[in-house]
Amino acid sequence: MAISFQNERLRKRRMRILKQNAEAFCYLLPATLVLAVFWFLPVILSIIISFTNWKGLDTWTTVKWVGLTNYFNVLQDAEFHQTILNTFNYVIYSVPLTLLISLLAAMLLNSQIQGRSFFRTVYFLPFITTWVAISIVFRYFYDREFGLANYFLKQMGMPRLEWLSEPRGIWTMLFSTIGISIKKPILAGPSLAMFSIILTTIWRSIGYYMIIFLAGLQNIDKTYYEAAEIDGASAWHRFLHITVPLLSPVTFFILVTSMINSFKVFVPQLIMTPSGGPDNTTTTIVFHLYEKGFQGLWLMGHASAIAYILFVIILIITLIQNRILGRRVHYEV
Amino acid sequence: MPLPASIKHEKNIVFVSNIAIFLILVFGFRFLGWKGILVYAGFLALLLFTIINVWQRPRNIKDTITYQALLIGGFFMVLPFYWMFITSFKSYKEALAFPPTWWPTEFHWKNWVEAWNAPKGNIYGDPPVPLTFTRYFYVSIMVGIVTTCGSFTVSALAAYAFARMQFWGRGLFFYIIIAMMMIPGQVLLIPNYLTLAKLRWLDHYQALIIPWLASVFSIFLLRQFFITIPEDLWDAAQIDGAGRFRFLWQIVIPLSKPVIITAGIFDFLGNWNSLFWPLIVTTRPEMRTLMVGLQAFNQDAGSDFHLLMAASTFAVLPIVIMFFFLQRFFIQGIARTGLK
Numbered sequence: 007m008a009i010s011f012q013n014e015r016l017r018k019r020r021m022r023i024l025k026q027n028a029e030a031f032c033y034l035l036p037a038t039l040v041l042a043v044f045w046f047l048p049v050i051l052s053i054i055i056s057f058t059n060w061k062g063l064d065t066w067t068t069v070k071w072v073g074l075t076n077y078f079n080v081l082q083d084a085e086f087h088q089t090i091l092n093t094f095n096y097v098i099y100s101v102p103l104t105l106l107i108s109l110l111a112a113m114l115l116n117s118q119i120q121g122r123s124f125f126r127t128v129y130f131l132p133f134i135t136t137w138v139a140i141s142i143v144f145r146y147f148y149d150r151e152f153g154l155a156n157y158f159l160k161q162m163g164m165p166r167l168e169w170l171s172e173p174r175g176i177w178t179m180l181f182s183t184i185g186i187s188i189k190k191p192i193l194a195g196p197s198l199a200m201f202s203i204i205l206t207t208i209w210r211s212i213g214y215y216m217i218i219f220l221a222g223l224q225n226i227d228k229t230y231y232e233a234a235e236i237d238g239a240s241a242w243h244r245f246l247h248i249t250v251p252l253l254s255p256v257t258f259f260i261l262v263t264s265m266i267n268s269f270k271v272f273v274p275q276l277i278m279t280p281s282g283g284p285d286n287t288t289t290t291i292v293f294h295l296y297e298k299g300f301q302g303l304w305l306m307g308h309a310s311a312i313a314y315i316l317f318v319i320i321l322i323i324t325l326i327q328n329r330i331l332g333r334r335v336h337y338e339v
Numbered sequence: 340m341p342l343p344a345s346i347k348h349e350k351n352i353v354f355v356s357n358i359a360i361f362l363i364l365v366f367g368f369r370f371l372g373w374k375g376i377l378v379y380a381g382f383l384a385l386l387l388f389t390i391i392n393v394w395q396r397p398r399n400i401k402d403t404i405t406y407q408a409l410l411i412g413g414f415f416m417v418l419p420f421y422w423m424f425i426t427s428f429k430s431y432k433e434a435l436a437f438p439p440t441w442w443p444t445e446f447h448w449k450n451w452v453e454a455w456n457a458p459k460g461n462i463y464g465d466p467p468v469p470l471t472f473t474r475y476f477y478v479s480i481m482v483g484i485v486t487t488c489g490s491f492t493v494s495a496l497a498a499y500a501f502a503r504m505q506f507w508g509r510g511l512f513f514y515i516i517i518a519m520m521m522i523p524g525q526v527l528l529i530p531n532y533l534t535l536a537k538l539r540w541l542d543h544y545q546a547l548i549i550p551w552l553a554s555v556f557s558i559f560l561l562r563q564f565f566i567t568i569p570e571d572l573w574d575a576a577q578i579d580g581a582g583r584f585r586f587l588w589q590i591v592i593p594l595s596k597p598v599i600i601t602a603g604i605f606d607f608l609g610n611w612n613s614l615f616w617p618l619i620v621t622t623r624p625e626m627r628t629l630m631v632g633l634q635a636f637n638q639d640a641g642s643d644f645h646l647l648m649a650a651s652t653f654a655v656l657p658i659v660i661m662f663f664f665l666q667r668f669f670i671q672g673i674a675r676t677g678l679k
């Protein structure tokens with residue numbers, strides 16, 4: 007009697023847990039379905055596709071397994087080397103500049119002045135506007151014949167620049183004015199065309215990172231600054247020994263996310279320099295993927311290999327950042 | 340703590356004189372070039388001199404420098420918008436004038452109508468078709484609203500399960516979803532394209548909507564908020580005879596309105612502004628979203644910058660208007676992402 011009673015209780019308990027699980031899975035079902043088909047499955051599928059010679063709208067029956075051929079092809083492609091250099095140039099110049107300017111803007115806005123919210127709105131506005139419209143406006147802005155950029159140069163008595171159709175690197179151009187010529191492509195820096203795009207992306211993303219920095223700055227306890235001021239610390243020392251360490255988690259977050267986003271850049275290049283820019287100097291990795299996969303040849307296998315190489319690059323960079331910088335991040339106790 | 344009247348008065352003088360000096364920079368540069376910047380520097384030095392020697396308040400020096408830096412930065416932030424807006428009313432000739440004009444000699448209101456109705460070619464090189472921006476707006480708004488509402492429903496259900504329900508594999512499942520946020524979208528692009536082709540969804544609304552119905556970011560954001568809702572409320576609701584779904588619908592969701600609006604804004608914004616995905620999954624011109632349509636128009640119009648600027652302006656306008664009404668949620672949502 008006692009045993010059957012216990013069994014009965016156990017059975018009821020089991021039923022309750024089962025019911026709970028069933029209910030939870032009903033709630034999760036729609037999300038799981040979409041995520042499984044359009045997020046989880048593709049991750050595996052694209053590895054498989056990258057090992058085949060898939061072209062266009064082939065089906066499984068007509069494609070052949072080609073092993074690592076796609077990866078070898080991509081890695082030996084001189085065009086791809088150029089896109090890697092372009093992308094790294096883009097990331098190396100745009101990320102630190104964006105971070106510095108947005109931190110500066112956040113610190114300026116973190117003071118007690120009139121019109122703070124006005125400035126915040128103005129700086130944030132570019133971020134919500136679409137890349138397509140921005141790129142069109144900046145294509146006009148950088149136009150050789152009637153762009154505002156050349157108008158400013160003219161006002162300052164300087165010669166016109168080609169902006170979006172200038173293949174020479176910015177350092178090559180700068181040093182050639184004082185008679186030094188740079189031969190190595192790595193030292194030349196991004197081409198002026200790419201640098202114009204970098205300036206545009208900086209202009210667009212300052213507001214976004216500024217808001218995050220601002221939230222971080224406002225999170226810092228004011229009493230630290232007051233105490234330091236009483237102890238006679240200068241403004242620079244207060245910045246170095248209070249702001250920098252206490253802002254480091256936010257900075258680290260911004261660094262990682264902006265780095266990842268910058269590696270995936272594509273739209274401004276597509277619109278401002280639709281053919282890949284002068285001497286292909288604005289073709290980024292994703293742009294290259296788009297050209298190979300969705301224009302002309304429809305080389306799906308090849309494009310998937312490019313996507314995975316990009317993924318690995320991003321992963322390695324993120325891991326390195328975590329190893330080197332993650333340790334120095336100062337979390338408040 | 341209110342400031343004494345005299346200091347407040349002084350602060351206003353600093354504010355106004357800073358704006359005045361900045362305007363001297365803008366107009367000086369416009370008419371004098373380099374010399375204009377010298378004039379500006381002169382006036383700025385004069386202001387600082389006054390502050391140091393007459394008022395003797397270091398606070399005002401700091402404010403002046405902050406204002407000038409913010410105003411110069413703000414000028415460059417606004418300039419492209421101003422330029423876009425003002426060029427959209429210029430004539431073809433005036434838009435291509437050098438040196439450019441800062442104010443149109445004559446307002447061509449018709450530019451907007453012309454840009455709206457201009458025939459658009461195909462991005463893949465087909466001949467132009469008589470499509471207006473009405474169609475593009477219709478597709479974009481339609482897709483945007485359906486995706487945002489659908490994504491809200493799907494994400495809220497999943498987030499609720501993660502936050503308040505016990506089930507097998509909850510932790511593991513949640514980690515998988517978090518890990519998904521790190522995968523670059525480009526990896527998913529090709530298989531997703533092939534899946535949609537297999538389902539014969541290319542060039543249909545399904546292709547633009549269904550893959551975006553579950554937003555990992557929204558699930559995460561909502562789950563983080565749902566956790567903070569006290570368990571007592573659920574007990575009370577149970578006593579009153581409410582089931583889980585009713586509790587979610589009538590108590591949890593109204594309580595988390597700000598987070599839901601934030602998530603909704605980001606869903607809608609991402610959808611409205613996205614170019615890559617709609618560019619790939621649609622080939623028929625009448626299925627283009629606004630962004631793809633704008634890009635197609637950009638390729639056709641070449642140097643018709645007056646029309647391009649008009650089209651850009653009305654493509655940007657809905658989002659800018661939305662931003663002014665919902666600014667608080669934008670700012671809060673972004674500020675939240677950086678802090679834990």
